[in-house]
Amino acid sequence: GQQLNQSPQSMFIQEGEDVSMNCTSSSIFNTWLWYKQDPGEGPVLLIALYKAGELTSNGRLTAQFGITRKDSFLNISASIPSDVGIYFCAGQARGSQGNLIFGKGTKLSVKP
């Protein structure tokens, strides 16, 4: 099935560093979502974006909906050990009726 291009695939950073990851698509989306998945758990929604150009924050997390509607990025500032996990982007196209298309994920490791 279709999946988004998400990069990087993995990151290994020091506690306190900022993190940036992005997602691109060959097709236009009307909604971009960012999820985090902890081991043994299902993905949990972090941020939802509904308009091209929209910049939204949730605590130390900031995400933007690209102006072309074909990309999005997620930034995490001042990372802490509990940020460890896999981050997924997901897009939804108008008329897709609930069908979310996910990226392959970015695995984040944080060294104390």
Next chain:
Amino acid sequence: GAGVSQSPRYKVTKRGQDVALRCDPISGHVSLYWYRQALGQGPEFLTYFNYEAQQDKSGLPNDRFSAERPEGSISTLTIQRTEQRDSAMYRCASSLNSGTGLGETQYFGPGTRLLVL
């Protein structure tokens, strides 16, 4: 319930057997979704329901896969004549509204890990 629950959490079966995976969505949630997640990949859409009606089954890989939600609450994903390539994590999600609006939050369950030997 407090969250989406799925059972069993783990299922090991022999090739050729049928399996049924259950999803119990958050109480009152209208929409229910099934995804499949291979190791190292993101979830891949299979099908979804609004109430008891199956709205989109375009993601089901083939006719061995079927899903139902007869009373608009609990759903069962059935895989007939399982094959080794069916091994994956099967995740269920639910959302409060109809699913036709964009961006309605989907709450995911812990998944069922299926291993076909």
